[in-house]
Amino acid sequence: MKQYSAVTLGIIFFCLSACDNDIIDLKDERHVRVYQDDKAIACQDTGQISLATHGKLLVDKNIEIHCSQKGHDGMNYTESCGSETGSINIFTIHAKDLHTAESLGFSQLSDLPDAQLDKQCEFKVISDVRKYGLINQLRDQYATWKAKKAPDYQFEFNMNFSDCPSFAPTPNVKITVSNNAIDTVYDLDNETFLTNINHYMTIDELFKTLHLQLELTPIEAGLHANTPKLAPVFHNLGAPKQYFIDSGGKDCDAVNYAISHIILPEN
Template sequence: MNTNKLAIGAASLAAITALAGCDNDFDYHIDEDQHHVRVYVDDEQLACDSSNVISLAQSAFVLAEQDIEMHCSQKGHDGFSYTESCGSDTGSINIFTIHMGDLAEAENLGFARLATLDSPQFDNMCEYKVISDHKKYHLLDQVKDAIDAWQTLDSDHYEFKFDQSFADCPNVTAPPTMRITVEDDVINQVYNMDTQEFVNDISGFKTVSELLAEFKLQIWMSPKSAGLSSSEPYKMPSYSDDGVPLNYYFDQGTNVCDAPNTSITDFTNLASS
């Protein structure tokens, strides 16, 4: 038998034995505060009425304001039975995976531990379907830099063209291009470029500041996917030098039509005109 192979084998065995004997020198245990725990809050969804439902993002914002990190965000059901009549409770809940160390703070904010429910319905693999922490923090750093650049520009009077389509709504026609005008940091005009008409209800549109804040929150929620677009999610979103978000995409993966591709073009700073 080859003596060199014997020597190598013996050396390897010795190394393994030495490592096994030194196990007490290594700490394999994660700090208990870093363990994951799921919390939930009622989203106040009523049968036949969605006017007052609390969105996943609204609940997430309550946690984000206290710097509570989320490793998964999803809609679920509390597992109870409800009467099928308009105006009755539906059992719909917003669920978040957070660190055990943040549980007490989350409970102070009105959330409860999901484990207190007997048979909740949710995706127990959600945490394995989200973007990696590496990408999450890269995206967050990028959007934070964009927010800083936008704040440096300090414009409160501008306009831009806004396009948004949903990657998970294949049978829904994409909304038309809108020209949004902002004055004193408030949207005062939305113009439909397709119909050549002004929009009466402008409540659903956002300023650049609001779009940046919304995207930052969606990334903080650990989405299923995020990037430049649904066709190129592996690429980073694009921003102008002034921090205007030009093209970006995210998919929370919880409901249909929650994966928007957003594009901003023809940004004009009217404050400098």
């Protein structure tokens, strides 16, 4: 959990420039980029494996991630629907964890000499100090929430993307949770119950989502897209009130989460 100095960052920058996709040396610490094919198929919106899905494999084995990004394997593919795309999920990890990562199906990125990626990714993400400070804050607040032992509750929720201006605004909804699972999602803006609730989360699931996104090391994390340096805020119950995370990809992945009007059943 180190925050690198300007001199140290210069050393990393030199190695990243010189070594490209190979081992990244930093004094007595060595890092390496690993990848997996994300199975994306041209003209298909489903089936692609997300960064979070592959990243969770590493996190579950206590492998520290210093950068997560989408990339391309550098090979040529036919431009037709149904063909492979060459899209890959790339992670920067400690070299000591390479063997474990390989046992999970990852390969070293240096196996792909023409791979396309952001070679400055490691410099754009939040510092380890901020990352683990936010993770510890999240854990403490989750403990407060879990102490309520509330399998049934209601809350109002909104999730919007600050890096997706053409994306239709997401509605403000009221989510009813019964026995720790979503029962109904009510669109407060249009005054109707939603039938497709697959993308909505319980408060417990939101905690897990935020924790994983922090473990993947985003480029920004804080209160809001307009104030990313400020700390997220939480309700007295422990649940997040306002939280912002920007994973740094090209797609809509800079998310503002907002929770309000939490109602717990009376004892």
